[in-house]
Amino acid sequence: MTAVDSPTPGADPVRGRQIEEYVFGGLIVALGIFTLVEAGTIRVPSSASSVGPRAFPYAVGFLLVVTGVAAIVATARGKLGELEDAEDVDANARTDWMTVAKLMVFLVAHLALIDLVGWPVAAAVLFAGAAWTLGARPWWKVLLIAVVLSLAIQIAFASGLGLSLPAGIFEGVPLLDG
Amino acid sequence: MDNITLLLDGFATAMQPEYLLYALLGVTLGTAVGVLPGIGPAMTVALLLPLTYTLEPTAAIIIFAGIYYGGMYGGSTTSILLNTPGESSSIVTALEGNKMAKAGRGAAALATAAIGSFVAGTIATVLLTVLAPTIADLAVTLGPPDYFALMVVAFITVAALLGSSISRGLASLALGLFLGLVGTDTLTGQPRLTLGLSTLSDGIDVVIVAVGVFAVGEALYVASRLRHGPVEVVPVGGKWMTKDFWARSWKPWLRGTAIGFPIGTIPAGGADVSTFLSYAAEKKLAKRPEEFGKGAIEGVAGPEAANNAAAAGVLVPLLTLGLPTTATAAVIVAAFQSYGIQPGPLLFTNNSALVWALIASLYIGNVMLLVLNLPLIKIWVKVLQIPRPYLYAGILLFAALGTYAVNFIVEDLIVLLVIGVVGFFMRRHGYPIAPAVVGMILGPMAEEQLRRTLTISQGDPVALVDSPFAMVAYGILAVILLSAAVLRFRRSREKVPA
Numbered sequence: 001m002t003a004v005d006s007p008t009p010g011a012d013p014v015r016g017r018q019i020e021e022y023v024f025g026g027l028i029v030a031l032g033i034f035t036l037v038e039a040g041t042i043r044v045p046s047s048a049s050s051v052g053p054r055a056f057p058y059a060v061g062f063l064l065v066v067t068g069v070a071a072i073v074a075t076a077r078g079k080l081g082e083l084e085d086a087e088d089v090d091a092n093a094r095t096d097w098m099t100v101a102k103l104m105v106f107l108v109a110h111l112a113l114i115d116l117v118g119w120p121v122a123a124a125v126l127f128a129g130a131a132w133t134l135g136a137r138p139w140w141k142v143l144l145i146a147v148v149l150s151l152a153i154q155i156a157f158a159s160g161l162g163l164s165l166p167a168g169i170f171e172g173v174p175l176l177d178g
Numbered sequence: 179m180d181n182i183t184l185l186l187d188g189f190a191t192a193m194q195p196e197y198l199l200y201a202l203l204g205v206t207l208g209t210a211v212g213v214l215p216g217i218g219p220a221m222t223v224a225l226l227l228p229l230t231y232t233l234e235p236t237a238a239i240i241i242f243a244g245i246y247y248g249g250m251y252g253g254s255t256t257s258i259l260l261n262t263p264g265e266s267s268s269i270v271t272a273l274e275g276n277k278m279a280k281a282g283r284g285a286a287a288l289a290t291a292a293i294g295s296f297v298a299g300t301i302a303t304v305l306l307t308v309l310a311p312t313i314a315d316l317a318v319t320l321g322p323p324d325y326f327a328l329m330v331v332a333f334i335t336v337a338a339l340l341g342s343s344i345s346r347g348l349a350s351l352a353l354g355l356f357l358g359l360v361g362t363d364t365l366t367g368q369p370r371l372t373l374g375l376s377t378l379s380d381g382i383d384v385v386i387v388a389v390g391v392f393a394v395g396e397a398l399y400v401a402s403r404l405r406h407g408p409v410e411v412v413p414v415g416g417k418w419m420t421k422d423f424w425a426r427s428w429k430p431w432l433r434g435t436a437i438g439f440p441i442g443t444i445p446a447g448g449a450d451v452s453t454f455l456s457y458a459a460e461k462k463l464a465k466r467p468e469e470f471g472k473g474a475i476e477g478v479a480g481p482e483a484a485n486n487a488a489a490a491g492v493l494v495p496l497l498t499l500g501l502p503t504t505a506t507a508a509v510i511v512a513a514f515q516s517y518g519i520q521p522g523p524l525l526f527t528n529n530s531a532l533v534w535a536l537i538a539s540l541y542i543g544n545v546m547l548l549v550l551n552l553p554l555i556k557i558w559v560k561v562l563q564i565p566r567p568y569l570y571a572g573i574l575l576f577a578a579l580g581t582y583a584v585n586f587i588v589e590d591l592i593v594l595l596v597i598g599v600v601g602f603f604m605r606r607h608g609y610p611i612a613p614a615v616v617g618m619i620l621g622p623m624a625e626e627q628l629r630r631t632l633t634i635s636q637g638d639p640v641a642l643v644d645s646p647f648a649m650v651a652y653g654i655l656a657v658i659l660l661s662a663a664v665l666r667f668r669r670s671r672e673k674v675p676a
Binding site: 050073086093123145 | 232345346351355356359363367368371394396397399406571572574575578599602606608628637
C-alpha cells in the first residue's frame with residue numbers, strides 16, 4: 001500500500017483530493033442528519049415495545065454524523081484516505097474523469113434503452129461503449145464481440161435458464177424471445 | 179459418532195454426478211474470478227444469486243462454496259505471475275512469489291501455492307467438520323444479548339481493524355447499516371427511510387448493493403486510473419518436483435494452517451491478517467532469511483496455506499452462529515437467506531442434509547481445485563491475459579445483467595448506479611468496502627436481537643451485558659481494540675525513520 005501523503009507530482013492533485021474528501025465527509029454527515037430527522041417521523045404503533053422502530057435509526061444517524069465529522073477532522077489534520085490498490089491500477093496515473101464520465105453515460109444509456117429497444121441492443125451498447133472507452137480497438141472488432149456476447153446471453157437466458165430478458169426489437173424471434 | 183454418519187450421507191449426496199458438476203462449475207468459476215483482477219468471490223456470488231433462483235438450495239450452495247474456495251486458489255496465480263511490481267504488495271504472496279517467477283522459478287511458486295492451499299484447505303475443512311457441530315450445540319444456548327454482543331464484536335473488528343483509518347472504517351460500517359435500515363421495519367411494519375418510494379419499501383436488495391460497490395465501483399475506479407498497454411505476465415519457468423521444494427514447503431504449509439484457521443474463525447479481519455502473520459512468522463523462522471524479499475519459497479507456501487485455512491475458518495462462525503466476518507461471508511449469508519434458510523445454530527438440526535452436503539462438497543472441491551491449479555495452470559495464464567478493456571466492459575455488463583435479473587425492473591439499475599458511484603468514491607478516499615457490506619447484512623439482525631433483549635428486560639439496558647457470554651465477548655473486544663491501538667502506535671513510530 002502506498003501512503004498518499006508521500007510527495008505527489010504537482011501540488012494541485014493533493015489539494016483537489018482534499019476538497020473531495022471534505023465533500024464526501026460532508027455528505028456522510030448530511031446523510032446522518034437526514035437519518036436523524038427521518039427517524040423522528042417514523043410512526044410508532046402503540047403496540048411497540050420499549051424499543052420501537054425509531055431507536056436503531058437514531059443510533060445509525062448518530063454514527064454517520066460522528067464518523068463523517070471524524071473523517072473531515074482526519075482530512076484537516078493531513079491524514080488523507082489511502083487510494084485503494086488494484087492489480088490493474090496505475091499508481092502514477094492521474095484520475096481520468098473523462099473515462100469515468102463516458103462509462104456513466106453508457107450505463108445510463110443501457111438502462112434507458114432496455115425498455116425501448118430490448119435487452120440485447122442495450123447490452124451491446126453498454127459493452128461496446130465501455131470497451132471502446134477503455135481503449136479497445138479496432139471498432140468493428142469491439143462491435144462484433146459486443147453483438148455476439150449479448151445475443152449469446154439472450155439465448156442462454158431465454159432457452160437455458162427460463163428467465164426471459166425483454167427481447168425488444170427481436171420480439172417473436174425464435175431462440176431470442178423466451 | 180453420529181456426525182460421521184451424517185458426513186458420509188453428505189458425501190453420498192455431493193458425489194451424485196449432478197452435484198459433482200455443480201461443484202466443478204463453482205470451483206472453475208471461482209478460480210477464474212480469483213485469477214482475474216477486478217472480480218472477487220463476493221461479487222461473483224452476488225451476481226449469480228438471481229441466476230440460481232431456479233436451482234434447488236443444495237445445488238446453489240455447493241456452487242457458492244466452490245466459488246468461495248476457488249477464489250482463494252486463483253488469487254495466488256495472479257499475484258505470482260502478473261508483472262505489476264509494488265502494486266499488489268497488499269497481497270503477501272506477491273512479495274516472494276512474483277520475485278520467484280521473475281527469477282525463472284514460477285513453476286515452483288505456483289506449485290507450492292496450489293499444494294499448500296490444498297493441504298491447508300483440507301486440514302481446515304477437517305477442523306471445520308469436527309468443530310462446527312460442537313459449536314452449534316453450544317450456540318443453541320445463546321440468547322439475544324449474546325448474539326447482539328457477537329454482532330457488535332463483528333462490526334467493530336471488521337470496521338476498525340481493516341483499512342488504514344478507523345474513522346473511515348466506521349463511516350463505511352454506518353453507510354452499510356443505513357442501507358440495511360431502508361425498507362419496512364420487520365417488527366412493527368412501519369416504512370423507514372423510504373422517501374415514500376414504493377421501490378424502496380421492500381428494502382434495497384443485498385445483491386444490488388454488493389454488485390454496485392464491488393463490480394460497478396471497482397470498474398469505475400480502475401477505469402479512472404487504468405494501466406494501459408498489454409498485460410505483462412511473467413512466463414512460468416523452472417521445475418518444481420525437487421527434493422528441496424518439498425523440504426522447504428511442508429513446514430510452512432502446516433504453520434500457515436495453524437495460523438490461518440483460528441484467525442479465520444474469530445472476527446479479526448479474515449484472510450488478509452492471517453497471511454501477514456504467516457509471512458512474518460516464516461521470515462523469523464527461516465534458515466536463510468536473506469532470501470526473503472528476493473524470492474523465498476517459504477514466503478509463498480506459508481501465507482497461501484494461511485489464506486485457505488482462514489477461508490475455511492470463516493465458515494465456522496458463518497455456519498454455526500450466522501455471523502459473517504468478511505464481505506464474501508456476508509454475501510453467502512444473503513444467499514442462504516434468499517432460500518429462506520437462516521445460517522446459525524439451528525442450521526445443523528433444521529437443514530442437516532444441506533449443511534453436510536455442503537461440507538462434503540468442500541472436500542471434493544479442494545481435490546478438484548488441486549487438479550485445476552496444478553496440471554491445468556496454463557489455462558489460467560491465458561485467462562489472466564484477457565485484454566483489460568474487454569474485462570472491465572464485461573464486468574459492467576454482467577453487473578447490469580445480474581441486477582436487472584433480480585426483479586426485471588429498470589429502477590434497480592438506477593439504484594445500482596448510485597451505489598456504484600458511492601463505491602467509486604469510497605475506494606478513492608480510503609473507505610474500506612467490507613464493513614459496509616457486513617453492516618448492511620448484519621445490521622437488521624443486530625437490531626432484531628437488540629430489540630428482543632430489551633423487550634424481555636422491559637427496557638432495562640443492563641440486560642445487554644447481564645450474561646457471562648456477552649461479558650466475555652465485550653471483554654475480548656476491549657483487548658483486541660487495545661492491542662490494535664498499541665500495534666498501530668508502534669507501526670507509526672517505525673514509519674518515521676524509514
